Structure formats: C-alpha cells, structure tokens
Amino acid sequence: MIQATEAIKVLLGIGEPLIGRLLTYDALGMRFREVKLRRDPKCPLCGEHPTITDLSIHRGAADACAVSDNGHAAPAEAPAATPRG
Amino acid sequence: MKTLKEMLAEARQVVPEQGPADVKKRIDAGEPLVLIDVRDPDEYRDGFIEPATNISRGFLEFRIGGAASDPTTPIVLYCQSGLRSMLASKVLKDLGYENVTNLQGGFQKWAQSGLPVVKDRPMNADQIQRYSRHFLLSQVGEKGQRKLLRSKVLLIGAGGLGSPTALYLAAAGVGTMGLMDGDVVDLSNLQRQILHNTPNVGRPKVESGTEMIRALNPDVNVIPLPTRITVDNVMDIIKDYDLVIDGSDNFDTRYLMNDACYLAGKTNVHGSIFQFEGMATVLAPNQGPCYRCLYPTPPPPGLVPS
Numbered sequence: 001m002i003q004a005t006e007a008i009k010v011l012l013g014i015g016e017p018l019i020g021r022l023l024t025y026d027a028l029g030m031r032f033r034e035v036k037l038r039r040d041p042k043c044p045l046c047g048e049h050p051t052i053t054d055l056s057i058h059r060g061a062a063d064a065c066a067v068s069d070n071g072h073a074a075p076a077e078a079p080a081a082t083p084r085g
Numbered sequence: 086m087k088t089l090k091e092m093l094a095e096a097r098q099v100v101p102e103q104g105p106a107d108v109k110k111r112i113d114a115g116e117p118l119v120l121i122d123v124r125d126p127d128e129y130r131d132g133f134i135e136p137a138t139n140i141s142r143g144f145l146e147f148r149i150g151g152a153a154s155d156p157t158t159p160i161v162l163y164c165q166s167g168l169r170s171m172l173a174s175k176v177l178k179d180l181g182y183e184n185v186t187n188l189q190g191g192f193q194k195w196a197q198s199g200l201p202v203v204k205d206r207p208m209n210a211d212q213i214q215r216y217s218r219h220f221l222l223s224q225v226g227e228k229g230q231r232k233l234l235r236s237k238v239l240l241i242g243a244g245g246l247g248s249p250t251a252l253y254l255a256a257a258g259v260g261t262m263g264l265m266d267g268d269v270v271d272l273s274n275l276q277r278q279i280l281h282n283t284p285n286v287g288r289p290k291v292e293s294g295t296e297m298i299r300a301l302n303p304d305v306n307v308i309p310l311p312t313r314i315t316v317d318n319v320m321d322i323i324k325d326y327d328l329v330i331d332g333s334d335n336f337d338t339r340y341l342m343n344d345a346c347y348l349a350g351k352t353n354v355h356g357s358i359f360q361f362e363g364m365a366t367v368l369a370p371n372q373g374p375c376y377r378c379l380y381p382t383p384p385p386p387g388l389v390p391s
Binding site: 012015037038045 | 136224225229232233236238246249250253254257259316319320327328330332337340341343344345347348352354355356361362363364365366367368369370371372373374375377378379381
C-alpha cells in the first residue's frame, strides 16, 4: 500500500514522495522509522565519476532470477532488516 | 474606440512572451509555474499541454485565485494561437499578478513544434461515479484522475509486494499496468499474495493477476509480461512506462532495476519485506539517491538467508 500511494503521488506530482528517505516498518513492534538518505558522490552509478554506465555489469553473473526465492536479507550495513517479495 | 490591434499592442507592452521551446524548458526544469489553458473546454479536451489547468477566458478573473493565490507565482497562459491569451495575460497583470508570460503562438505553435500534447477522452458515467471520491480530493480531482488514467506503470513481480500494489493502483484507475512475473501461482503464495486466488493455483501469476485486475477495474489496460526481467529485456520494457514499481524478491533483480531505471531516467518505487519487517523508498534519478548509494554492491550469495 505504501508503494501504491507513493506511485500515485509521483504520477500526480503531489505531496512529498519518499525521495531521499527510507521508511522502515516493523510489524511486530508496530513501529515506523524514517532514515534520511543522501546521494553518495562516490556512487558507482549516480555519483560524480560513475563506473557503471551501462548494464554490462549484469552480464556474466548467473541468470538474474536463478536465485528467485533466495534474496531476502540486507547487507551488513543495512539500517533495518530487509527484502523479500 | 480601441481596435483589437491596439489592445493587443497595449498588452504586449506589459506581458512578456516566450516561444514553445522556452516554456518547455521551464516546465522540464521543474519551475513551479502555473500553466493555464484559457481556451474553451471542448478545445482543451481536444488536446492540451501538460500540466495545464483549463480556465476558460470567460471565467479567468473568477477562478484564477484557485490556481494561483500568490501574486508572485509564475504563470504562463496559452490559447490556440496566442492572441486570446495575450489579452487574458494583460487582465492578470491588471489584477496584480507580477510574473505572467504568454505562450507565443499558442497551442498551435507548440504542437507544430512537435512538442508533446495530451488528449483527454471524456469520462463516461461509470467512471464519474467510480472515481467520484477522488474528485473530492483537491490534490487529485478530475484532472488528476485523467492523469492517472493516462499513466503507465510497470510492476516487477506479482507476489507479496506486487499484489497489493497492483490492486490499489488498479482500483485508483491507473490506465496502463504492465505486470511482469515469470512464476506460477503456488498454494503457499495465497496466504499473502492477494492478487491470486485458489482456483488459479498452477496458472501463471500474470494471467491470474490480469483477470483479477480486469474484474476490479475494466478501465485498466493490463499488459501481461509472463517472463523474468533480465539484462537483455529490461531497457526495452521499461521505456514504455512512466514509473516502475520494484516488488522483486531477489538482489539481482533489485540491482538490475536500480541500474536500468537510473540509466533510463525512470523513477523506481522500491519496496522490500522480510518476515515482519519491510522498507520502502522512492528512487528518483538525479533527484535523490539510488539503491547503490545505500548499498554499492549486492551481498555475496552465501550471506543471504532464504
């Protein structure tokens, strides 16, 4: 529902979409937290000197979805636990 | 008695004009300008410039306050050829609006320059009823609803995250929805993936999802994409959409979507969930960080629990 609401806001150009903010949700504690996100000037994709300028980095790795049901945890530095469809 | 020519000349002395290319630049730069189409509603419906509001010349003095309450708001007016709106701009100046520009050559010149125009089909009685609660919201209104009906959204994944998102967007009247997923419905999905139901176990998720969305709202044109997003198909697929929603369940896809959306200039509404915890953010190219600003590289495969 959060994604749908954000999508509608972006499409209509209304309100303040979650750009530069990460909203985390803990259902057991029923708590929402907001983490401010900044652009990383050293980001390999959108930084000042990008090293990723096309999608070739995604070639050579195993088929993108071979690990379909398998990608659910955040990297160590993640602000909150993470991913799963 | 003044002639029309004299009135126009008088208006031109106080109202600056800009051509289509200059006005387009201002819109693209995100300047908070108010664009007003002063033609009659039937002319407007036939084609207009996004994101114009239609206030016919005859109602301008009465309704301008609703569109621009602050006299310093930058306003651009246009009509069909640029003459009616020149006189209308002069009126706004007289009312005290300081920053009024007339689109030189009007809609006609804009369209002839090959710049994008938008055409609205009138809503039918069912649509007026279906979206009536949206009309009550000043931030949406009939204009916002038309915009939603013209919008094209791509959903990556018709699973746990994609299911509620697809249903809400369909209900809200997003006109075109690409639904992409290569999986089939499994009984174990149904406890959370509410886009699918028991009789559809074993069928491709996009088929099941397409039926559900069409039943919910026949206004939505669903484009079923029964395949996985890959490095080879991603650019070709996302180019047709205004916005991408990432409801994928693995890091490879997440990074692929992040990179592809950034390179294609598409906003990516990101979400992920694990057990009882979830997170969401909007990755808008050049307006905010991308996923790699948070996590530059994917975690090594061994570190990822299932």
